[in-house]
Amino acid sequence: MANTPDSAANVAAFLTRVHQRSPLVHNVTNFVAMNSSANILLALGASPVMAHAPQEVAAMVGLADALVLNIGTLDAAWIESMLLAGLAANAKGIPVVLDPVGAGATRYRTETARRILDRVRIAVLRGNVSELLAVAGAAVRTRGVDSAIGVAESATLSLVAAARDLRCVIAASGETDLLTDGERTVQIRNGHRIMPRITALGCGLSAVTGAFCAVAGEIASVLDAAVAAFGYYGVCGERAAARSAGPGTFFPAFLDELYAVTPRELARSVRMGPVPH
Amino acid sequence: MANTPDSAANVAAFLTRVHQRSPLVHNVTNFVAMNSSANILLALGASPVMAHAPQEVAAMVGLADALVLNIGTLDAAWIESMLLAGLAANAKGIPVVLDPVGAGATRYRTETARRILDRVRIAVLRGNVSELLAVAGAAVRTRGVDSAIGVAESATLSLVAAARDLRCVIAASGETDLLTDGERTVQIRNGHRIMPRITALGCGLSAVTGAFCAVAGEIASVLDAAVAAFGYYGVCGERAAARSAGPGTFFPAFLDELYAVTPRELARSVRMGPVPH
Amino acid sequence: MANTPDSAANVAAFLTRVHQRSPLVHNVTNFVAMNSSANILLALGASPVMAHAPQEVAAMVGLADALVLNIGTLDAAWIESMLLAGLAANAKGIPVVLDPVGAGATRYRTETARRILDRVRIAVLRGNVSELLAVAGAAVRTRGVDSAIGVAESATLSLVAAARDLRCVIAASGETDLLTDGERTVQIRNGHRIMPRITALGCGLSAVTGAFCAVAGEIASVLDAAVAAFGYYGVCGERAAARSAGPGTFFPAFLDELYAVTPRELARSVRMGPVPH
Numbered sequence: 044m045a046n047t048p049d050s051a052a053n054v055a056a057f058l059t060r061v062h063q064r065s066p067l068v069h070n071v072t073n074f075v076a077m078n079s080s081a082n083i084l085l086a087l088g089a090s091p092v093m094a095h096a097p098q099e100v101a102a103m104v105g106l107a108d109a110l111v112l113n114i115g116t117l118d119a120a121w122i123e124s125m126l127l128a129g130l131a132a133n134a135k136g137i138p139v140v141l142d143p144v145g146a147g148a149t150r151y152r153t154e155t156a157r158r159i160l161d162r163v164r165i166a167v168l169r170g171n172v173s174e175l176l177a178v179a180g181a182a183v184r185t186r187g188v189d190s191a192i193g194v195a196e197s198a199t200l201s202l203v204a205a206a207r208d209l210r211c212v213i214a215a216s217g218e219t220d221l222l223t224d225g226e227r228t229v230q231i232r233n234g235h236r237i238m239p240r241i242t243a244l245g246c247g248l249s250a251v252t253g254a255f256c257a258v259a260g261e262i263a264s265v266l267d268a269a270v271a272a273f274g275y276y277g278v279c280g281e282r283a284a285a286r287s288a289g290p291g292t293f294f295p296a297f298l299d300e301l302y303a304v305t306p307r308e309l310a311r312s313v314r315m316g317p318v319p320h
Numbered sequence: 321m322a323n324t325p326d327s328a329a330n331v332a333a334f335l336t337r338v339h340q341r342s343p344l345v346h347n348v349t350n351f352v353a354m355n356s357s358a359n360i361l362l363a364l365g366a367s368p369v370m371a372h373a374p375q376e377v378a379a380m381v382g383l384a385d386a387l388v389l390n391i392g393t394l395d396a397a398w399i400e401s402m403l404l405a406g407l408a409a410n411a412k413g414i415p416v417v418l419d420p421v422g423a424g425a426t427r428y429r430t431e432t433a434r435r436i437l438d439r440v441r442i443a444v445l446r447g448n449v450s451e452l453l454a455v456a457g458a459a460v461r462t463r464g465v466d467s468a469i470g471v472a473e474s475a476t477l478s479l480v481a482a483a484r485d486l487r488c489v490i491a492a493s494g495e496t497d498l499l500t501d502g503e504r505t506v507q508i509r510n511g512h513r514i515m516p517r518i519t520a521l522g523c524g525l526s527a528v529t530g531a532f533c534a535v536a537g538e539i540a541s542v543l544d545a546a547v548a549a550f551g552y553y554g555v556c557g558e559r560a561a562a563r564s565a566g567p568g569t570f571f572p573a574f575l576d577e578l579y580a581v582t583p584r585e586l587a588r589s590v591r592m593g594p595v596p597h
Numbered sequence: 598m599a600n601t602p603d604s605a606a607n608v609a610a611f612l613t614r615v616h617q618r619s620p621l622v623h624n625v626t627n628f629v630a631m632n633s634s635a636n637i638l639l640a641l642g643a644s645p646v647m648a649h650a651p652q653e654v655a656a657m658v659g660l661a662d663a664l665v666l667n668i669g670t671l672d673a674a675w676i677e678s679m680l681l682a683g684l685a686a687n688a689k690g691i692p693v694v695l696d697p698v699g700a701g702a703t704r705y706r707t708e709t710a711r712r713i714l715d716r717v718r719i720a721v722l723r724g725n726v727s728e729l730l731a732v733a734g735a736a737v738r739t740r741g742v743d744s745a746i747g748v749a750e751s752a753t754l755s756l757v758a759a760a761r762d763l764r765c766v767i768a769a770s771g772e773t774d775l776l777t778d779g780e781r782t783v784q785i786r787n788g789h790r791i792m793p794r795i796t797a798l799g800c801g802l803s804a805v806t807g808a809f810c811a812v813a814g815e816i817a818s819v820l821d822a823a824v825a826a827f828g829y830y831g832v833c834g835e836r837a838a839a840r841s842a843g844p845g846t847f848f849p850a851f852l853d854e855l856y857a858v859t860p861r862e863l864a865r866s867v868r869m870g871p872v873p874h
Contacts, residue, residue: 073370074351074354074355074370074628075354075355075358075370076355077628077629077670078355078628078629078630078632078633078796078797079355081629081796081797082795082796082844082845082848085793085794085795085796085844086794086843086844086845091796092699092702093627093628093629093669093670094670094699094703095670095672096671096672096673096705097672098672098673098705099703099704099705099706102703102704102705103702103703106702106703115370116354116370116371116372117373118372118373118374118375118397119373119375120672145369145371148369148380148383149371149376149379149380149383150376150379151373151375151376151379152376239362240362240363240579241359241362242355242358242359242362242368243355243358287576288576288580289363289575289576289577289579289580290359290362290363290575290576290579291359291363291571291572291573291574291575291576291577291578291579292572292573292575292576294359294572294845295572295845295846295848295849296845296846297845298843298844298845298846299841299842299843299844299845299846300843300845301845302794302843302844302845303842303843350647351628351631351632351647352631352632352635352647353632355632356632392647393631393647393648393649394650395649395650395651395652395674396650396652422646422648425646425657425660426648426653426656426657426660427653427656428650428652428653428656429653516639517639517640517856518636518639519632519635519636519639519645520632520635564853565853565857566640566852566853566854566856566857567636567639567640567852567853567856568636568640568848568849568850568851568852568853568854568855568856569849569850569852569853571636571849572849
């Protein structure tokens, strides 16, 4: 896949801006990801904060530049806090990223993700394809998918339809990442096959997407922000894999790369391009 | 201690099977262990899931191949979820591993572990000797222990009695591990002295035991599964200690070894054998 | 800054004593810090325990040598547990360290920190300067600060005043650490600039301060204990930074150093001295 000068410049510009602005990213996330997402955001140069008490969650949003909601270890109290935080973020006008961990696995997760989407304006819905299709299910199900096209193409069309219906950017992680706002679709071929063997890396990508979206309004669209976040994350994953011996030594190396990679190095290494539809 | 061809073959066969099947292990575990247990299971090649909401815990068990309950940071709501999950696992027929972290330290922990054992059929109770004896207390206390035998032998007899009373495999971690189903007892002398200096490694072993038990029905007994899990864990601990400089660099190296060790390497390195009683 | 033989000897003596005694440190801390604080305490040679259920928190304090309270991911139930644990620690006479994470960021955090200080006798209040001044706010606000003196001096005077008002040791982390009991003030210039890029290192220092305070009564004052903890932590940070490539590989190296550094090496490397006021 040919990388275009535009996409490389976009990724580099976003990383530069995050470095300059150090956005505060408020996370209402799961217990598995809390430590690693905080370290990932710090390595990037953003400022993480974790807060979930209903007494302070809106006040903390008042200080934040982006909000990340993640249902990975959800329960009733945490969902209420996510809704409170999400509404406060909408009122303030900062972007909200939703990571619907495990949607499709249990009805509780699928319905919680939909409930959040119904009440909170989401900038980016990030997950793997099966989670995203589960969340989008009702909307997408009504569209016939031509049996003559392949599974990958079919998934792409479903994700594009979901982005239109849900009016947000859909960001699907996979061997090839697919990101779409319903009008424009981008694929990214960075990352490394070891990455699914480390827990909560997807959650960390949602947090990074929040940080990039925090500076999007100034230089580009939310889709561009999410694409830049994915490119940055994937390139650092490749660099970390090249200097580590397995999933354990990968993670410290990955944080080092998130910290050290320069906009110029990033621009040279991203492999992304438009998907026609 | 001489290793028998049988025990080496058993350990190798289990690792092969886990690699082939990638069992889904549902964990209701403590906040300290969540991230590390997930990474340990992923490194092994199993699939971890963490879920504790009463609204979904039974549904998640419906997808799982084993359940691991761990009371390390228990509270009333989590205990109810553990009971719900445990009953669902029993109904489905998948193995349940219980890790009674801190039993004996507070009455709340001891009684919670017993309450779970009273209501849920446990396949493997894994802990250190003092935790296990605390849980088994009432049953074991009634048996006189001959003051002429040593502490180690006395503990062995108590654990064997506990396994009979509780009708489960008792798996005791220590410098020498002792595992027994009440009829047959096995000791394992793998592992490394640095391992107690890393938090939640015991919890991670309970999770691994769950993964091995998930494939036990097909090839061997629950005791054999637990023995294989302990052997695998201890051998990887030795390999990690050999290439790390302290408890901090140990853990990433340990995950690398859990990921990389082959059944053949494992079979060569386990040191285990029967304990007559 | 010249290091005095006294301060070097003090730091070395404390580390020796912690190694000998392996104090049990009970933590009611935040979800981000739980795993890392446990690993930090284990690397030091202390014994960590995490427990928050109201049913057992006082019983666990009954086994502990120090208590560390940390409001980093507070909510109403956890605050009640912190108060229960704190009162039990006061009744037993073991030292309590309070880490007011995020005080000043939201009113809920500031008021919670003050509520704990009102009800529980705190040995050491550890945080960054802005958190500490937020907590001390009411008391410090009444003192005019001479506009002719610099910000650093002004902060020092405010911290000294806070220590007198709150009747505890105030331990402020920063590029230069400042610790004071209101009568005597010590500055420490160890540590490394990478450390703020790793999450929950401040929380880990609070935990280490708890371990050092646990053995203070026998050899020195609480201020000396806190100073020793900060010196130990900072020196290990420097040693870890020297052998790591970024914030990711820093943390495993840091645990290795916490584990390996000897009292003699520590005494040679601390840079601390009195601050006149």
